[in-house]
Amino acid sequence: MQNLHVSTSHPYDVVIEKGLLDRAGDWIVRLRPNARIAVITDSNVAPLYLERVILSLTHAGVGRERVAHFIFPAGEQSKSMETLSRVYAFLAASKISRSDLVIALGGGVTGDLTGYAAATWLRGTDFVQIPTTLLAQIDSSVGGKTGIDLPQGKNLVGAFHQPRLVLIDPDTLSTLTAEIFADGMAEAVKYAAAFDGALFERLEKESLRAFLEQLITRCVDIKRLVVQEDEFDKGGRMLLNFGHTLGHSVERLSEYQISHGSAVAIGMVLITRAAEKKGLCKPGTASRIEALLISLGLPVSCEYTPGQLASAAVGDKKTSGATLTLALLRELGEGFLHPIEAQSLLEFIQ
Numbered sequence: 001m002q003n004l005h006v007s008t009s010h011p012y013d014v015v016i017e018k019g020l021l022d023r024a025g026d027w028i029v030r031l032r033p034n035a036r037i038a039v040i041t042d043s044n045v046a047p048l049y050l051e052r053v054i055l056s057l058t059h060a061g062v063g064r065e066r067v068a069h070f071i072f073p074a075g076e077q078s079k080s081m082e083t084l085s086r087v088y089a090f091l092a093a094s095k096i097s098r099s100d101l102v103i104a105l106g107g108g109v110t111g112d113l114t115g116y117a118a119a120t121w122l123r124g125t126d127f128v129q130i131p132t133t134l135l136a137q138i139d140s141s142v143g144g145k146t147g148i149d150l151p152q153g154k155n156l157v158g159a160f161h162q163p164r165l166v167l168i169d170p171d172t173l174s175t176l177t178a179e180i181f182a183d184g185m186a187e188a189v190k191y192a193a194a195f196d197g198a199l200f201e202r203l204e205k206e207s208l209r210a211f212l213e214q215l216i217t218r219c220v221d222i223k224r225l226v227v228q229e230d231e232f233d234k235g236g237r238m239l240l241n242f243g244h245t246l247g248h249s250v251e252r253l254s255e256y257q258i259s260h261g262s263a264v265a266i267g268m269v270l271i272t273r274a275a276e277k278k279g280l281c282k283p284g285t286a287s288r289i290e291a292l293l294i295s296l297g298l299p300v301s302c303e304y305t306p307g308q309l310a311s312a313a314v315g316d317k318k319t320s321g322a323t324l325t326l327a328l329l330r331e332l333g334e335g336f337l338h339p340i341e342a343q344s345l346l347e348f349i350q
């Protein structure tokens with residue numbers, strides 16, 4: 001078992017252990033012995049894991065009448081005002097008070113939606129993350145960013161609301177499709193490339209199966225350190241955007257037909273190749289990232305022109321004024337921030 005402590009304004013533990021799902025109840029009861037529990041999950045995760053979480057709660061002594069659950073249709077389209085309203089109605093019907101607990105059981109969509117519902121329910125109710133995708137385990141469940149999408153754009157409404165506890169069971173990843181697992185691996189490659197050269201080498205050489213739990217732990221540890229330095233995303237967290245500036249362009253240009261992980265994979269290769277050409281990055285770095293991503297089943301190129309990518313990026317919310325801060329690599333394991341004029345992005349990537 002690994003237990004990482006996140007020292008944000010509301011500190012919390014991230015527990016990582018195989019089979020943890022069946023012991024989730026013990027941790028939750030320890031956190032809040034007499035609380036009512038509202039579990040929120042999606043239609044894919046519910047048949048796989050909901051009953052196990054509820055059983056672990058009853059085994060830990062939570063009466064069945066104190067546990068309620070809500071299942072919404074799986075998919076990004078549920079990260080919406082409509083689903084949020086339905087979650088509020090569920091919390092009201094379940095009589096969830098500020099001393100009770102909300103649990104997010106699922107991927108990043110469930111975590112973001114549930115976290116935002118918890119952040120706003122009665123002006124702030126505590127919640128626990130039980131992430132079940134690789135992306136949610138190594139990225140979205142830690143750091144306290146919650147929110148929903150609007151028709152006008154993704155993640156436009158949200159709040160910083162740290163969870164009270166994060167319970168990660170790596171065994172839950174065994175039921176992911178290869179595509180969704182690979183999507184999460186793009187973020188793991190991002191952490192390794194920008195923060196940990198030794199981890200990058202391990203990913204190049206070793207079979208993932210042998211060290212998946214260690215990989216999750218190391219990625220969570222990196223995210224923890226970055227978030228502790230910059231809880232409210234004022235600057236330092238930008239290094240976590242390695243591959244994301246052009247990645248977001250690819251996602252947008254494809255009208256979200258290309259998944260986030262695939263888009264970030266393409267973005268990491270494109271931006272690193274450009275940085276190499278400018279003499280900002282050690283030669284050969286982009287090729288190594290490319291080879292690793294291919295071995296993980298991720299794409300490394302797209303049909304969009306530099307002009308299309310640059311104009312899609314300049315409309316990105318990550319631009320502030322006329323400056324665009326790029327996350328680049330000096331070499332593998334050493335990311336740095338490189339501010340440029342937004343207008344010169346095209347020249348940078350051409």
Ligand SMILES: NC(=O)c1ccc[n+]([C@@H]2O[C@H](COP(=O)([O-])OP(=O)(O)OC[C@H]3O[C@@H](n4cnc5c(N)ncnc54)[C@H](O)[C@@H]3O)[C@@H](O)[C@H]2O)c1
Binds near residue numbers: 139180
């Ligand atoms: N809050 C943050 O800091 C942060 C960071 C990165 C991404 N995100 C958000 O996360 C979301 C993407 O997360 P995601 O990729 O986990 O998406 P997701 O929650 O939609 O999960 C992907 C798919 O996997 C299914 N699934 C989940 N767990 C499963 C399991 N164990 N076995 C089988 N199927 C399972 C889901 O039902 C869904 O169909 C986006 O909305 C993104 O904006 C948030």
Ligand SMILES: [Zn+2]
Binds near residue numbers: 187244260264
């Ligand atoms: Zn990402």
